[in-house]
Amino acid sequence: MTERRAILGWGLLPLALLALVAVVVARADLVDFLRRGAPPVEELTFDRVVLEPNRITVDVVNGGPDPVTVAQVLVDDAFWTFTIEPDATIPRLGKARIDIPYPWVQDEMHEVVLLSSTGLTFAHEIPVATATPKPDAEFFGIFALIGLYVGVIPVAIGLLWYPMLRRLERRWIDFALALTIGLLVFLGFDTLDEALESAASLAGAFQGVLLVVLGAFGALLGLQMLSGAKLATDGPPSRMAVSVLVAVGIGLHNLGEGLAIGAAYSLGEAALGAFLIIGFMLHNTTEGLGIVAPIAKDKPTIRSLVGLGLLAGAPTILGAWMGGMAYSPIFATLFLSLGAGAIAQVVLVLWKVLGQGAGGPVLNPLNAGGVLAGMLVMYGTGLLVA
């Protein structure tokens, strides 16, 4: 008992001292002294821009150390009438919504500039102006269709390799698993790249890159904990569980993909082209192959196959909805980094599955070739559509 009390006491002492020091710093004018003469540091980040007919609404976040007062608003190099809620002075990590009644022009570029009370400017470019979709039935329909074509259908087509896979010799199934690892490594880096790109647009205070690290490791370790029970029991990991994990990982990747698609569409930058579609189908169809490779020697029901396909493909629809409705970059960053972490976890599990089957080294020439082939397929199909 006394021992427990001692642990508690010694554990709390540093915290109490820390609180005391924090109070001293806050009460004494130490900060003012240290900052003497230094101008205020202002940092505003555009979080969301919504275009409606004759109206531009922007959400801004103060990611700097000092409050920022938005004194005036310029659109396309012209001072313009605006209202700001809840207050023109935005506290640290605070948000404000600025409403600008402005006759913007369809398909043209516009620039919104906020002029702070100290005369600093914060600019946001709207590359191609088009109305932000409203969440009505038509919107959900269009974006569901986008998700269907981009995510669900290619994955479903890929799943149709299952009957072929189950007829293959063991070593060729291993090759397919290795190929899956290659695909996933490629997708993982791609997702990470997009997460970092999105992180760059966040306010400094949100520590974009570290948010990516947190999200990725969070997904990796979280899934490891959740799946641990199923995979780590004696004997080989449940092959179905591995497939589910692959589907979850790909699903998170596709969620991120859906976000970017929805956002690109709401920017009005959707390009047309038949060969682009074909390339894209090829690119994503391989995801279906990856999902069924672990269960090649089992006899999954049609229902479970459909379930796996939806798990991997349907998040694209969800992502497209979110992206189309002008999502916040902080959530995009988080989702993308979760996807990267989930894929890394799946790669680890697949590696284990591959090792158990081989008996020899995991990376025998055939398997190594499989991993490489997986990456080459992804890169090649990517080139096809670039």
Added chain:
Amino acid sequence: MMSQSSFSRRELIKRGAIGAAGLTVLGRALPAAQDEHVRDVHDPMMAGTVGRVADDGFDPMAFLEHFDGGTVSRLPNGQTLREYEIVAVDREIEVAPGVFYPAWTYDGHVPGPTIRATEGDRVRVRFVNGGSHPHTIHFHGIHAANMDGVFEPVGPGESFVYEFDAKPMGLHLYHCHAIPLKKHIAKGLYGTFIVDPKTPRPPAREMVMVLNGFDTNFDGENEIYAVNTVAFAYQHEPIRVVKNELQRIYMVNATEFDPINSMHLHGNFFQVYRTGTSLTPHEFTDTLMMCQGERHILEFSFEELGRFMFHAHQSEFAELGWMGVFDVVEPTT
């Protein structure tokens, strides 16, 4: 909305797929720009700043018609002596509602005082530098080399007396000539120097308008343009003009960074006396181009009642603050 970042190859793929996804079949979900706000949003008064500047010592309306003749006395030789004291002060000024600029000023405001003498007068200006950097006053006009305010920088806390005869007649300016020159002028050290002809110009309602700009974020470009410093000051509070009364504007271009500025008057034309050095007009126009440091006297009268805009004909400058309104009214009897 996706941020401003450039699109990666993979996003390009996605966009291709989007196009493929049957969007063309469904068509674009964009309503035509038709709603009741259309008229509001195109109201000319929508363009401009929001709010009003606080009255903390600089009133653009008062400045407009204020001319400083100095302390007048007579020299033994019969010449009129006009004495002035001008103090350079660092001061934060409000250049648009809520937007503060750390200016260097003559007498605490930008532009500095409008100095007015008659040709042949003796002008004596005691300049005190109360600022934090060396400054001078460089008067345009004809004077001795050591009165030119170039080679005699006046350090903080120091003073200097400029003395010369007011000549030639016309509309001139003065500004700091300490280096770096562009910085010292852009920070606000300039003002108007009027030398009246010995035979006065005809009676008129007189105004001084200094075209200026402010680079509030110090990127070498003006964020704000104005007449007499405060963006849209004379749009928010139109200048009352009596119908058929002769108006005379002393217009000085003190804009930095942009080579030219201009003046356009609505619903009217004006006579231009270039540099004010002649009593016969050079031009009859409604749009006048002015280089940096150029200044002209404009004369006109309104025959019609109502609100008439005046602004730079560079639309960009106009929408960034160089915009005003004359409100023409009947004479009160």
